[in-house]
Amino acid sequence: MLSKKAKYAIKALLALADSEPEEPMRIADLARAEQIPPKFLELILLGLKNQGILQSRKGKGGGYLLARDPADIHLGQIVRIFDGPLAPVPCASQTAYVPCADCPDEAVCGVHLAMTEVRNATAKVLDGTTLASLRRKVRQVKLLPR
Amino acid sequence: MLSKKAKYAIKALLALADSEPEEPMRIADLARAEQIPPKFLELILLGLKNQGILQSRKGKGGGYLLARDPADIHLGQIVRIFDGPLAPVPCASQTAYVPCADCPDEAVCGVHLAMTEVRNATAKVLDGTTLASLRRKVRQVKLLPR
DNA sequence: ATTTACTCTATCTGTAAGATAGGATATATA
DNA sequence: TATATATCCTATCTTACAGATAGAGTAAAT
Numbered sequence: 489m490l491s492k493k494a495k496y497a498i499k500a501l502l503a504l505a506d507s508e509p510e511e512p513m514r515i516a517d518l519a520r521a522e523q524i525p526p527k528f529l530e531l532i533l534l535g536l537k538n539q540g541i542l543q544s545r546k547g548k549g550g551g552y553l554l555a556r557d558p559a560d561i562h563l564g565q566i567v568r569i570f571d572g573p574l575a576p577v578p579c580a581s582q583t584a585y586v587p588c589a590d591c592p593d594e595a596v597c598g599v600h601l602a603m604t605e606v607r608n609a610t611a612k613v614l615d616g617t618t619l620a621s622l623r624r625k626v627r628q629v630k631l632l633p634r
Numbered sequence: 635m636l637s638k639k640a641k642y643a644i645k646a647l648l649a650l651a652d653s654e655p656e657e658p659m660r661i662a663d664l665a666r667a668e669q670i671p672p673k674f675l676e677l678i679l680l681g682l683k684n685q686g687i688l689q690s691r692k693g694k695g696g697g698y699l700l701a702r703d704p705a706d707i708h709l710g711q712i713v714r715i716f717d718g719p720l721a722p723v724p725c726a727s728q729t730a731y732v733p734c735a736d737c738p739d740e741a742v743c744g745v746h747l748a749m750t751e752v753r754n755a756t757a758k759v760l761d762g763t764t765l766a767s768l769r770r771k772v773r774q775v776k777l778l779p780r
Numbered sequence: 781a782t783t784t785a786c787t788c789t790a791t792c793t794g795t796a797a798g799a800t801a802g803g804a805t806a807t808a809t810a
Numbered sequence: 811t812a813t814a815t816a817t818c819c820t821a822t823c824t825t826a827c828a829g830a831t832a833g834a835g836t837a838a839a840t
Contacts, residue, residue, distance in 0.1 A: 490722035492798065495745055502744045514816070523736040527800055534818065547807030548815050563748055576636035590669040596775055598648045598768045599641055602709055602759070609755035613748070622744045629742055638829065660785070673831055680787070693838030694784050 494570040496524045497532050498563065501541070502626075505558040505619040512544070512551030532570075539569050558623065564615035574614060575607035582611070640716040642670045643678050644709065647687070648772075651704040651765040658690070658697030678716075685715050704769065710761035720760060721753035728757070 499522045507513055515533060519526040533552050536542040543555040554561070567574065568583065578586035579594055580603040587594065594600050645668045653659055661679060665672040679698050682688040689701040700707070713720065714729065724732035725740055726749040733740065740746045 490745075490749060495723065498745050498748070516816090525799065528798070530817080531799090531819095537817095544817060545807080546805080546815085546817050547809090549808070550806095550816050552817085577641065595780065596772055598772050599636075599644050601771055601775075602644070602763055602768055603636060605759045605763075606756055609759050610752055613751045613755050617748050617751075622748055625747055626742055626744050629747075634741065662785090671830065674829070676786080677788095677830090683786095690786060691838080692784085692786050692836080693840090695839070696785050696837095698786085 490567070491571050492528075493532055493535075494567050496522070496529060497536060497566050497570060500524070500529065500533065501536070501554070501561065501566065501619055502623060504542075504552065504554050505561075505623050510553065512549070512553045514551040518552070535569060536566075539565075541566070541569075554619075558619035559621070561619045562615050563613075563617045563619075563622070564611060567614055573607075574610045576603045580604040580607045582607070636713070637717050638674075639678055639681075640713050642668070642675060643682060643712050643716060645670070646675065646679065647682070647700070647707065647712065647765055648769060650688075650698065650700050651707075651769050656699070658695070658699045660697040664698070681715060682712075685711075687712070687715075700765075704765035705767070707765045708761050709759075709763045709765075709768070710757060713760055719753075720756045722749045726750040726753045728753070 500518050503518060503522055504513060515530050516526055518524070518533075519529045522529075524532075533542060533544075537544050537552070537555075540555055541561060542552050544550065544552050564574065573581035573584040575581035575584075577588070577599060578584065579588050579591065579597075579600050588597075588600075591597055591600070646664050649664060649668055650659060661676050662672055664670070664679075665675045668675075670678075679688060679690075683690050683698070683701075686701055687707060688698045690696065690698050710720065719727040719730040721727035721730075723734070723745060724730065725734050725737065725743075725746050734743075734746075737743055737746070
């Protein structure tokens, strides 16, 4: 399951990627636009800032803006920040590998084998999706007659 | 994250698929072989039985055995039993779809779009893997020189 | 009858998610 | 320099769930 934090983070980042590049957005505005509890969003944006995804400006006219190009911000990174490794089991993680204490031989473990495939499939999608590419897809759908 | 229940279930089922087809295995033996807390495994096997994956025999010489052909038991089914839908968000689930209360238009939601891709990639792996196919892979690795 | 092994319900503990509160700090501008 | 504005940061609350254990009940074999 994707946590609310990760979900809200993606929504907020997407909104920022869709707004004026040099114009900061306030927490309160972002929260209202994306239907997110403001104080909760505050925490999330702060986390994203500490990870170098966002930058902030204090005081009047302040707020948050993207610290990097939307084409350089991958969903995989966002999800990992809030929900940890993508792999369903620690022994299948590439970025945060931890062996199972009980497993005598990982190479021959069915769970390890199957879950490594799941983690690779997930990583392919999330590390292959950027804020820019996702925004592009959303826009494409918006143009479609419905 | 894969729950311990789902993980233990897969391990136990794999062990059963690897044992004599008509010979029941006792909870205690299965627990020892797979390093699973016995009373916890008990619950898990019971669940699998109630879902028609396993059958059981009581009394001396009793235990659990597969209720179906290993080629007919898919990992996706097992994971769904214990961990619910594969999709990271309910609005991306095929088997247990629930719309987001706050989402005005799902078709145009970036989270929905990306997470649908993740769910499809995950389902492709897990619904495409059976106890039989997984056992085959494990055996293949076992034959490899290491 | 007795042993064996599954069946079922209840319960316990710890941890984490989701969320809120409120004071501290920095910045713009009058 | 005072004041309004907005982020920064830490603490805390509540609830739910995962993981696990206990123990009495039931059915089958010998």
